[in-house]
Amino acid sequence: MLMFILGLFQSTNSTNHAQKAIPNIAKTTAIQLELNEKMKKSLATLAGVIALTLAAGASAADYVENYAEIVKAADWKTMTTLTVNMEEFEYDTDLEFKAGQTYKLEIKNLGEKKHYFTAPDFFKNIATRKAQVNGQAEIKAPYFDALEVLPGGQLDLYFVAHNKGEYAVYCTIDDHRQEGMEEIIIIK
């Protein structure tokens, strides 16, 4: 197809007679227009695919977009309370959740050092209602990356387990993770 158009261009350019050139130009223009329409459609289709791919790729890495509706629709009367104690250098509880269930996860630091509950993938696959400290303060956000709890402190995370999967939780302070402060959170 492209060679054919190039051929038409060549024959048009090499023709010195205007009378002969005009129909060729008209023909070429018509083909170009047709091709342009086809290309536009192909490009539009291609752009659509790319956009979908990006969206799919983005959603895997992104937070649960309709988290607010999920939180609102969830049954908080049947909320399950689970405590995870952090100390040097471990999370002491099996972190297993059921998709669709509402939870209050009490994250306590029983250690002598500060510890993190860093779990970006986990946070992006739950519908977060809030993080609360001592009934004194609440933080509302679509998702968190990490929660830090000071020695003797406690932070409660209210959420709906949403996407099934296995997500890492670890402490990013110094070499705590290498010391063993790393677990897998399961949503099933």
Ligand SMILES: [Cu+2]
């Ligand atoms: Cu730590």
